[in-house]
Every structure is written in C-alpha cells, then in structure tokens.
Amino acid sequence: MEFEKHIIDKITELSGLMRETVENAVEIPPEKKLGDLAFPCFVLAKTMRKAPPAIAKELAEKIGSDEYIDRVEAVGGYVNFFYRRDVFSKTVLSAIKSAGENWGSSDIGKGRTVLVEFSSPNIAKPFHIGHLFSTAIGNSLEKIYRHLGYQTVKINHLGDWGTQFGKLISAYKRWGNKEVIDKDPINELLKIYVKFHNEAEKDPSLEDEARMYFKMLEDGDEETTALWQYFRDISLIEFERVYNMLGVSFDSYAGESFYSDKMQEVVDLLDNMQLLSDSENAKVVNLSDCNIPPCIIVKSDGATIYATRDLAAAIYRKRTYDFHKNIYVVGTPQALHFKQIFSVLDKMGYEWAKDCVHVGFGLVKFADKKLSTRHGDVVFLEDVLNESIQKTLEIVSKNSPSMENKEEVAQKIGIGAILYAFLKSSRERDIVFSWDDMLDFEGESAPYVQYSYARGRSILRRTDIDYLNADVSKITSDDEYALVSLLAGFEDAVRDAADKNEPFYVTRYVTNLARAFNKFYNSYPILKNDVDEETKKARLLLVDAVTQVIKTALALLGIETVESM
C-alpha cells in the first residue's frame, strides 16, 4: 500500500535507521482512534540515548503533514500517523473497483506450484463429520494460494489400501451380502467392519486372516482385487455426493493404491543407500539421530505400510509436479508420522524435504463419547449438512415466504454455516461437536456474513443511480472510514492465511468486515430522500466495494453468497 510505503520512506529518511528496521517496526495501532499506522520508538532509545516519548515527539514534529498524511501525533513512545481520509478512500475504492474479484490477490506465487493433499477419506467407511475438518481447510487453502498467484493441485489421497482392506475382505467373506450392500453400501460395509472388530476381540486369529488377505491383495490375487475394486467404486459414488454438496473438487484421486506399484523403488532406494536396518523382522529406517522413533518401511509379513506409501507419493509428486510446497492437511495426531516421513526424505538427500509441510488440525469430539469408526459411533457428514439445510429452509420460509428459490438459498446458507464452524478458529483446536453450535446462525457465523452481503446487494438493486464516478472524498466519518481501511487490509489477511496455512485469518477478516458494514448500515442512510446526491453516490460505491470483497473472501473459504435470503 502506497500510504504505508510513503510513511516508511519518511521515517527512514529522518531517523537514519535501516529501511528494513523501520519496515519491521511499523504496526497497525490496536485502536482505530490511535491512527492508521504507528511507529514505536523504543528501538531508537538505546542508540539515541533518549527516552522514547521524547524521540516520538521530535520525530512527529519533523514529519508533519503532507499530501498523504493528515496529521502525526506522538503518544507515549509511539508516533501515530493519520492518513488523509479523502485521499485514502479514493485510492482504495478505485483500486477495488478496477481489481474486481482480484482484489486482495497477488503474484507472489507466480510460476510456483503448491500441492494440497486434503480430505482423504477411507474407502468403505462413512464420510463422517471429522472428515470435514481436512476437507474445509484444504479446500480453502487451495483457493487462498491460488488467489496469491500459485498454481495449485488438489489431491485426494484416498485411503484405499492397507490392512483395513484385509479386514474388510475377511468380513465380507464371512458375513457379506452383495444385494444388501448395494442398497446402502457405506452403512452395510460399516456394519460388517464393526462386526469384524468385535469378533476379533474374542478371536485374535481374525487379525492374522486380515493381514493375509491384504498380502494377497498386494500380490495381485484376482478375487481379492475384484472385491477391493468393488468397495472402492461404490464408496466413491457416495463420497462424490458429499463433495458436490460442499462444492469441493479434486485434481487427483491418486490415493494409496495408486502407489502400490511404486513402493518397491522406495524400498530399493533406501536399501542401496544403506538406510534400512532389520528390527524385529521388519525393515526400518533408524531415526535416533533425529530423536524420534524408527520409521517402519516393510512389515514383518513383507507387506508395506502407510509410511512407505507416503514416501513413494512424495517422490512421485516431486517428479510429476516439481512442487514449491507440498502440503498435507491431516490431523495433528499424525504429527510424528510426518516428522518421520520428512526426516527419511531428508536422509535420502532430497533437499525438497523442507518444502513438505504437515498442516495439522484438531479432533472433532463429542461431549460424551468418542468418535470411532471401529465401534460404529459416527455422525455422517451428509446428515449434518442436511440438518443444517433443513433448519435454514425453515428460517427462510418464515422470513421470506414469497421467495422463489428457497431450496437453493437454504443449500448455500446451510452448508456455509457448517463450513464456517470449522474455519472460524485456529485449526489445531479441537472441536466439540454440538448441534446447537453448528446450527447457531447468529453472531459469528456464515449466515451473519451472508446476511450482510444480501443487505448490501439489496440496496444496490433498488437504485439505478450511476455511482461509479462518485466523489468519495465525502467518505470521512469514523464508521465509513473504518470500512475503507478494512477493505484495504484484505490482501494482508490473505497473505497471513497462506503464511500460516490458517484459513481462519480470512474468516476473521470477513466477519470483521461484515460487522463494520452492519454498523455502517444501521446508522448511515444511503437511499433516503434527505441524503444529498453526492453522498448517496459515494456510499453506494462503498456498499458496492464491501459486497464485492465479502463475496471474494467467502469464496476463499469455499462459502457461497446469495443475493437475498
């Protein structure tokens, strides 16, 4: 932003500090009334051998007002800058108007590819509420990186390989019935899977049987492969339905099975590098120099394990996409696993191991019981989404009985509300699932933001005044100016979100923007008769900009807007 740059230049010139030092020191004051930008003088205290307040006072006087700066104040050890509101508003609003939906975007990612692995449900298991965490975060991160100019690849690393399929095949052979399963695939497969676990507790030999079936699968046995393919196909149909509801899509479904023929190479590579050692009949990479437990590469029965598949996947991805960053959106409980994988890649001499990042997130818990597929205690995501849509539909029907596309609106609001619930806090926090919280559409929620958008759009619909050439120098009140300066801060929010892989920076941003807009909306008339024409135009332009930025920001979260609700 040129205002900030201008002030940094001036401070640099007058203080004799390095430009970089000044850049790092300037900050946005905690309160709007303290100014638009602040420079704390504490860093100068030692070299100048003066008290910070005295330095601040001196610096403030030296800088003074100019074409960008309205006034400069020294408060305590801070120099506070107030922009010229008329100039700032004009600059920001016209920039937004010409940027359109690209406002807040950047080209820092140009020519670089970011991979985002997310969602990654297990085949033949329900797509439950816990999967939404990875799906929502990954989906949003991909959009955020794309907004910053990166090429992106969305990867669904399906859990379609592993001993669990041995279990499922064993269970199917014992209790499966194709006709029953075809009617309600996931539920029926879940039933026999749960039954398997219950039986295995009584008879541990079942576990051996499961391992045997998985080994057969890896060896390409025809019958087990056909069964596996069947489970995979019917599961994908179910998942696709949920992804469609969420508006989520993927560029690649290369899951674990995709790497089944690419793992021998990894084992050989490790062997040639003499990184493998035998331990209790398994082959492992010793990581004691990294202070973490060894990473198992080949199990004692000769079958592979997920670590092997993740190594093969990383190497494959580097060759295929030459990524700048390889992001894994997977729960924090797997932190150690990824630490092991990245350490092994590093030991193999791949300098790109440092570009692999595990983006963890918390658990979805229930107030009383634990979510567990093995025991069948599970809340289906589809049920949560439908419940939310249903509740929205009731509200819409009550508030706007004459609306034509109620279902479509309810879909967008209802799903937005759920997504928002998973994107509103820092990702490593656990979420305690409760219907009340999920379906609370007041305050900090997607419907609150969507409602603000709809209100703004409603105003723009009601007029045919051409406001594009408005003179925005009229926009100088505290509340209007607060909106303008929030609009200016969008790119920072997007960058912060990418830097920390935290979509909630965008969630918080758009919520603050909506709040500021509602405040403005409540106390500033726009289309009323007693508003003069110029003010009317200026405010319309502001409303236009706000609605546009809300739409763009929500889109980065994978949440849609509606014109009325």
Place this chain on the structure above:
RNA sequence: GCGCCCAUAGCUCAGUUGGAUAGAGUGUUUGGCUACGAACCAAAAGGUCGCAGGUUCGAAUCCUGCUGGGCGUACCA
C-alpha cells in the same frame, strides 16, 4: 516413562517478531422495527491471562519448575 500440544470473561475463541487501557462472539440485563432487510444495531455487567519464580524499561507472549487436560509413542491409517 519419553515426546508434542493446550490452559485467557459463565461458555466458545482472538490476541502478529515481547509494546499503548487484554478483545470478539455467545449467554445475562436493558434499549431500538411506521426505518435502505431485526439472521441486525446500541448499551451495561463480566478477567489474579492455570500456579510459582526468572529475564526485561516493558511479559498473556520468552525461560525454568509445578498443577491440570489432550494427543502420540513401530508392524492400523
């Protein structure tokens, strides 16, 4: 046992490389629809930042110890 993470208002959470009077939402109490949309706005009350030390001009933030909780700890993913 060891490793990682967490502890901030009744509840759910923000709090940037240490910096200005620790902020939102929700809940509670109260006010505002004859108004461009009340899924909204305004106001009040609500804090020993888990505890105890230390570093610093300055600590919710950094260091040490303690208490309480979560997760992980090789052939599940």
